[in-house]
Amino acid sequence: MSERELDVEQDRAFMARAIRLAECGHYTTDPNPRVGCVLVREGVVVGEGWHRRAGEPHAERHALAEAGERAHGATAYVTLEPCCHQGRTPPCTDALIEARVARVLCAMSDPNPLVAGKGLEALERAGVACETGVLEAEARALNPGFIKRMEESLPYVRCKLAASLDGRTAMADGESKWISSEPSRLEVQRLRAGSSAILTGIGTVLADDPGLNVRLAPSDLPGMDALGPVRQPLRVVVDSHWRLPREARMLRLPGETLVAGVVDAPQRIAALESAGARVHLCPQWKGRVDLAALMGELARRGINEVLLEAGATLSGAMLAAGLIDEIVLYLAPHLMGDGGRGLFHLPAVTKMADRQSLELLDVCRIGPDLRIRARPLGVPRSDEGADPSADP
DSSP: OOHHHHHHHHHHHHHHHHHHHHHTTTTTOTTSOOOEEEEEETTEEEEEEEOOSTTSOOHHHHHHHHHGGGGTTOEEEESSOOOOSOSSSOOHHHHHHHTTOSEEEESSOOOSTTTTTHHHHHHHHTTOEEEEOTTHHHHHHHOHHHHHHHHHSSOEEEEEEEEETTSOSBOTTSOOTTSSOHHHHHHHHHHHHTOSEEEEEHHHHHHHOOOOOOOOOGGGSTTOTTSOSOOOOEEEEEOTTOOOOTTOGGGGSSSOEEEEEOSOOHHHHHHHHHTTOEEEEOOEETTEEOHHHHHHHHHHTTOOEEEEOOOHHHHHHHHHTTOOOEEEEEEESOOOOTTSBOSOOOTTOOSGGGOOEEEEEEEEEETTEEEEEEEEESOOSOOTTOOTTOOO
């Protein structure tokens, strides 16, 4: 192997370490991105760090603090381009320049318009050699929500579903506890903990009165032991006519609940607010919540990743509107019969040519269940009869 090939392998190895560090912030950095940094001098790691919480020092500053004077002449491996603007913390570019690092390798440039190449430009003007693109795909996988919010002004939406092997999510009368196994339900708790918001419809709330909260201790989540209580994601209820009961269980739990509706009904809205809910009057589509507008509003509120936990109607409407980025389906090894409820309500799909195509991302065992992760490819070709903002 040539010297250049050895250098490339070393760069990849240290960047892989930075990515593993960034993953430590999976449950805590929201709405900021998950970022890791490794400082290397003469082939030896002299400092490393990761961003822990919004408002606290970024990964680069943690690594520089650990390295001290040893940062002089070092190479910084960072999973995301260092920031160059004053936010809740000072620019990381200034800290790297002051520490006199010789080289900065970024896995990817920052999609935030406040940075977007400007951080690297600032470093290069100061004489720091810069390079990007080392393990970029792996770095992008760390922050799908942050990247989509910056690039498209929308959050990344995962649709979580549990079904029998014949694709039923509930019996005809709505009974659904429990379709999936305990290991699958534990993984769903981790999905919730890593999400910025959980989205459901008023039909699901009226039928099940769910809490939609994270029921895990810090010790149940990697990297959380010393970082305090588990953050509760924002609960979002699509409720066009403000039917959420004031005594709903989610309103009595820690965390915030946002109710999105379209009817201008001051008394109902005031009653919800007095019960502890936040409300948002949305643009409407055929008299119901415009889901695309709602997703845009969540992005404006700093929501990176949304976990959709809803019935077939809202799930189908989100899918038909092209607002679902990933489907996470837990298939349990039992049959519930053809009278049960299905996964997605897609009235536009009437012919084989209208089918919703999916790209399988992975399939694995979770306890006795199968977990399938898939990415929707396009949307059904016809929207005849479809209501992209229907409540379940």
